[in-house]
Amino acid sequence: MEYEVTIGLEVHCEVKTHTKMFSPSLNAYEEMANSNVTEIDLAFPGVLPTVNYEAVKKAVKMSLALNCKVPEKMYFDRKNYYYADLPKGYQITQTHDPVGTNGYINVYVGEEVKKVLIHDIHLEEDTASLDHYDNYSLIDYNRAGIPLLETVTEPCLHSAEEALAFLDALRKIFIYCDISEARTDRGQMRCDVNISLAPKGSQVLGTKVEMKNINSFANVKAAIEYEIERQKEALNKGERIIQETRRYDDVDCKTYRMREKVESIDYKYFIEPNIPPYKLEKEFIEEIRKTIPPLQFERISKYINEYGISHYDASVIVKDKSVAEYFEKCLELGINPKTSANWVTSIILAHLNKTETSIEDLYLTPKMLKQIINLIEEGKISSKQAKEVFYKVVEDKKGPLKIIEELGIKQTSDDSAIRTIVQSILDNNQNLIEEYKGGRSNVLDFFVGQVMKQTRGQANPMMTSSIIKEEIGKR
């Protein structure tokens, strides 16, 4: 039997700020345990939350980037439950009027465009972290109170590939907008996956299984693929899928039951009374909107449709916002898009990868690149020489013209100088001229080679070749 897979994602991402969401403790939890805490994060009696302005701005920015509706006022709610990592006994989050609702983003799944619907995005605080030992656990509160943005999609994804394309796009938006570093290796981005299978064509969704806290994209993919197979197999055997929470184990790449949802927990949400609603004025929102850079999807589409660049190259360029910005700067300077793309994707990125540096550190500015490309186009240097110049520029941190001068590489395009050399070579090889005229065209290469030899490679080959033809014609 064929099944349709339906996936919804809940993605937590830490927001990059100086201080925590509701307290002035530093937002830096990888330091010594309990070094970045105040009485507020520890929920000592009598403390009150204060809302971080920067976190609010970034939340609104993300909401806008996801094309969400931003509410008129910013409210926070309490989610009440008891757990060792939650000092207050409630988490301050947003439920009844989150910072973003009803949004969407377009993502490329391969070369196809997929519209992913965003149910909501909300701002909340992270919990403390627990370190487990043989017979006890220790609590480190550095992470307690770090601002988090949770993005919740509609159940609109239908494969692991789509889920991953979305996650990647989402991650890029966080990075492009400077909202988060979104590093999965540091646990800054974590994902819950809801997945269900239903017979193809069915109007109702199957029973939902939830997989919690998956910490890398590779694991999301593996977990989804495993879960699809597991559920398929069960359904084919006529078994019933149980609504439950499962844990993905990245050692044996399987999912395991954590708990069955007998009844859903009642979190007794209500509005946080210590945080007065904050008006999100239209001007404030518009100011933030202006700070959103062109995003990955827009850029790829533009590169393909307006600049005629391949999907592959476009995707490579937009992976890193700075690279995309470099590329666009090149275009602004009038470099041909395809030439720019070639330079960026082959020579520059290869160099960056090899040296493990970022494009911000690259000495060669787009302006310098333009100088190099101009010289090629003017026939003053060869493509091969251009590459040599590039490596020398980034190594010696000197401008291309200076490098060319130092290396003594220049292409001679001086007509009379070349002509004089050609004439003397022809004078000495009368027999070869006859052979050429008789049809041995490769004789031409010999003449060019001779010219190159005499000019130590600096004669413009195209020019040389045409002068030779001209001079032979005269004889």
Next chain:
Amino acid sequence: MSYIKGTIEEIRKAMDEKKVTSEELVNESLKLAHTYEKEYNAFVTICDDAKEENNVKDNPLKGIPCAIKDNISTKGVLTTASSNILKNYIPFYDATVVTKLKEAGAISIGKTTLDELAMGGTGTAAHTGIVKNPWDKNRLIGGSSAGSAAAVSLGIVPFALGSDTGDSIRKPAAYGGIVGYKPTYGLISRYGLFPFACSLDHIGCFTRSVKDVAYVLDCLKGKDEKDMTSLDTKTNFINELTNDVKGKKVFYIKEMLDRNNYKDDYDEELEEILNNFDEAMKKCKELGMEVEEVSFDIKLLEAIFPTYFTISCAEATSNNSNLTGIIFGPRGEGKTVEEIMFDARTKGFSELIKRRFVLGSYILQKENQEKLFLNAGRIRRLIVNKMNELFKKYDAMILPAQGAVAPTFRSEDIDKLSNRYLLLENHMAIGNFGGFPSITIPCGFVNKMPIGLSITGAVKKDIDVLNIAYAIEEKYPYKGQIAKEVK
């Protein structure tokens, strides 16, 4: 001559004239605290080493002893909220009000007893036992700020801090024959106040004169960056205090005073309370104020207490979820984290608190929230809207602070569904619903027990409320009164 039993104003004068030093006052105050402790149980902690902070600039409260309710965080001083779950808790930070008192040079001589976690109105629910009324030891002083009320009423200190969520300052002040005041919501920062119900909680004070409230308020008022709900004010309350209230318009609620509404439980005591109120209104007119009777939907009035109860229990359940004995408070026993939390909370809370928490969580449950919690929020808004409408026309609302004098400890359960209970006994929560400034001042005696007058004004018009109270106070001989002396 003893100066400690004077008002702030009197003590200030004596100190400025070098008749008494701060050290002498503190010693006297501590001595009184110890003397009365066994009988009245006003304190959880008496700070025998109390002394003035260094480098304090001259100001009216410099060198003056005071007491602080034990649900206000004091650095290095045990703060229990009168609950076993915090019986060993020593905060490492000061509440904003405590910082301000220290900066002003006021000297806290002790932490006062309250109904556990401020949830109660009797002063009988502290982990250290009951607080007694200085006017009659067989009666309660009321709560939750019971110890603060008793300490000021006994003359141990000229002022004390309390907290007020429904009437937790104003009711015990009325029962104790002293002045009790809660400001506009936010005028005094709540940072460091152990919450009962955040949207209703206020810090305020007990004094023995209205002018003393102005002194304390000038010290504590203002925006606090640690409390997002706090407010700035430009008012200097001492400078702007005046007894000229000619032309001020006040109202009382007809249904509250209508004797026909109390047919089922009418008695002489109530008659005297209502008569006393009529007298008070006469005095208001003598002061040149316009007094009007205003009608208020009795269904809304009857709903005040349930509304208060619903909102406060719900918020309290959540607010006290941090009390698990993990980071602070006595550690529970058990093999898992759940077990140790469970044990700490089972042992740490009294039955009364547990009952309120269960009620509160029931109110917040998904299936009940609309009908209970949200509807209570709606009634709250209707009542506040009506009050705001009235405050457009009137400067203040005046009502009796109570429907009966301080009950005896042996009192049988009062009928919690009676009008006398629902209207007269509980209307002061209106002040908390809308964050209105509200004060009670002593206005007489019934059955030899003091009774009070409640004056409530518009948001941020604290000065109007204080001025009206200041003028009325002068019409009575109770300014500065101390329990024993009057008897």
Next chain:
Amino acid sequence: MITKEKLKDYAHKLMFDMNDEEYDTLLKEFDVMLKQMDLIGNIKDISCVEPMTFPFELDSVELRNDEESRNIEIEEVLSNAGSKKGREVRVPKVVE
């Protein structure tokens, strides 16, 4: 219908227990409370009223700027903890 069993369940979810007698008292209190709640129910047509959460609307709300930070000393963090190890609060092993 409120039963003792339900009340027990509510209490357990709040992480505490009571004794039998106390549950009986609570059951009675529920009765009074629900009757009082009926007084709220007496007021009709309020569904369109927005529930009030804050005593009044503030003219301006200031958010905390993200620049200034502070933290507390480790001794303060742990000063009241019933069990600790190194720089952390110690609890029985949490099984996830």
